Amino acid sequence: MEIHRSSCVGRGDPVWIFEFGHSSLRRFAHRYCRWLAAYRIKVLTMAIPISYNIRNMILRKRLTLMTALGIALTVTTTVFLMMLLAGMRKAFVSSGDPLNVLVLRKGSTSELTGGFTKDKMPILRQLPGIATDSHGQPMVSGEWVVVVVLPRRNGTAEVNVTLRGMEQDGVELRAKKAKLVEGNWFASGQREVVVSRSIHDRFSHTNVGDMIDFGKGAWKVTGVFDGGGSAYDSEIWTDINQVASQFNRQGAVGNAYLRATDPVAADSLKHRVADDQQLQLDGMLETEYYEKQTANGGGIRLMGFIVGLTMAIGSIFAATNTMYAAVAYRSREIATLRVMGFRRGSIVTSFIFESVLLALLGAAIGIVLMLPFNGMSTSTSNQVTFSEVEFSMRITLQVVTTAVVFAVAMGLIGGVAPAWGAARREILAALRD
Structure with missing residues (x-):
């Protein structure tokens, strides 16, 4: 009987092969080496399943709900102000006729x-x-x-x-x-x-x-x-x-x-009136005139930015606190993932993704809470004519998209630091916690 020492591809782990005068065991050993190398490469490159994040969010449902509601409050405020702007814009812009x-x-x-x-x-x-x-x-x-x-x-x-x-x-x-x-x-x-x-x-x-x-x-x-x-x-x-x-x-x-x-004649009339030195008049399309009236929303837009930014900072801290709590609660899980071969990058991505999921849940709650206000009439003062202008608040695709992007941004910012901290923990220290 001969004893040969071989090495598996990828990690250099020794495999002892006993030969009894034929190559059957040697072929088996080489197949095992190839399988082991492929398995390790798969573990090192694969991402942590999404179901892992969802299960943990359900397990910590109270903390998850509180964080989502905090983000939802920020989203509702942002959506409310954007609905005002969308309704005001529709009231003014829809008034004009291009002819x-x-x-x-x-x-x-x-x-x-x-x-x-x-x-x-x-x-x-x-x-x-x-x-x-x-x-x-x-x-x-x-x-x-x-x-x-x-x-x-x-x-x-x-x-x-x-x-x-x-x-x-x-x-x-x-x-x-x-x-x-x-x-x-x-x-x-x-x-x-x-x-x-x-x-x-x-x-x-x-x-x-x-x-x-x-x-x-x-x-x-x-x-x-x-x-x-x-x-x-x-x-x-x-x-x-x-x-x-x-x-x-x-x-x-x-x-x-x-x-x-027709539209061509309208454009020609506008320039003809403005260029006539005898008339000394200005011409503009009615649509252009009412488009300028939307400048009335500048104050609402500024207020929305300040209020939204202030509340967003609070929501980011809430999301960060939630993710830090998740890291502390799942310290051994994170260490186990490291032992299984998952890279730090996979763990960082997983925790950031979980933070984004929390933010999306908050965005969904916030948008649903604002649906009853869609079409509700309100009024503001026209800063040009100083008279009252009524309009209806509108939830548009742009409003929803902006709210979702805003929430995702809060989730990303709030999840980076906890995710990075989770990935940098030493395996042995995490297992002892």
Whole structure:
């Protein structure tokens, strides 16, 4: 009998082979070496199963739930503020029509501060590219925008509301956005108004047939319209001549709206008005004008950033504390994983992944808690017109995506230090704990 010493591939472990004059045992030993090397390579490169993290989260369900709720609180605050911004943006941006061109006095930034003489209106009506109304006339509306004060239905306060005086074409060029739902449109030359459904629901004396007091007297409510969630939902409409008379604006118009035949004509009209040295007016697409109005959300955006950042720091500490507790609780498990051959990188990845799972659970809870607020109406003050603007809070895909990314970032930051500490522990010290 001969004794041979061989080495297994990969780790150099000795395998003693006894030969009885033939090579069968030698072949068996070599196969064993190859299997052992392959097994060790697999252990060294494979990741810790996800089920391991999930089972441990379930085992520590109380700590898991408390941490997830802390993250959920941060997510709900962030989602709430983002819903406000999304609703405000929809209210303003959806108001504009790409075929409507707004004409303002040169240098004016809003309808409230505009104003130019009426003798420029005939020139505007003759510009090429303007669509015609049902009577074959150029679809142009001279308008005045003023602010009036109305009492709320509950009698708690009086609030600034936008009153828009317009020509008859002003209703027609907004026909895609505003639909009459009750009564009739105002008559030209009469002290009549139509109110938005939102105004009707929130303010006193706004039912059809009621009389509203503002300006120099009382106005009759003849109809209610639905603005389709746009900024028109915060307006009252009436005849421009009545507004000019009641608020001493005769001989001028605050702004004008031109209805273009197509988008190319709208862009051409905008530049033609702005470039005409005789007119001394500015032209912009209605969509561009309302896009600028979304600057009102800057304060909410800043507040959301400060509040969200402050709460996120607290949530990160909570997640870090949870993961440190998990490391201390599972000290022997971690050492056992090391003995089994799992690399430090696999352990770090596993604990960071568990922290992210906690954050995702918190994000899911936070988003679900905010679902009842989707579509809820609220209001803010328009910093340009100083009137109240109503809008509905919206949970959009962008809001959800941002909330999830925010939560994952908190989980990643909160899990790095505990994961690194777990991987660096000495095996023998961990087994003795």
